[in-house]
Amino acid sequence: MTYDKLVEEAELEDIQIIEINLGRYKGLYSDNTIALSKNIETNTEKACVLAEELGHHYKTCGEIVDNKNINKIKQEKLARRWGYEKLVGIVNLINAFNSGLRGKYEISQFLGVTEGFLEESIEYYKQKYGTYFEIDSYVIYFEPYLGIMKKF
16 A cells, blocks of 8 residues: 555545654654654655554554553554554465565565565564464465465
8 A cells, every 4th residue: 555545544534644853753643643754755664654653543542652661562563563454464465476576675565665664564474373374275474484375
């Protein structure tokens, strides 16, 4: 999903997106407003940050910037997971495979995410499902590297 599509989704939810100087943060969410750092250089990275901030809108509540509080850490992870599933869903990985893509760079380009975001997503799925996941006629391996196989 592209940055522009995520912006459209935010607009449908009456979420305002502003770009400002956020210091060490890339994005923040509060009261139907998402602030994105104006230092983010590419729309690909903006999409990754925006997906997480939309995750905050849908899944978390309150101020959670304190990363020493266990409940706030859990809320941060919940928002990130929402972003992973939004941009790097299992079906999206299968679509990349069916398009002939195999490497992380090619897949991240196809999905419109950074390689780092793709790697974090794969790690999330590995924690969620284990070393592999079966769906329909596909097996998706998360370890030792991302691999997808179609069963016959």
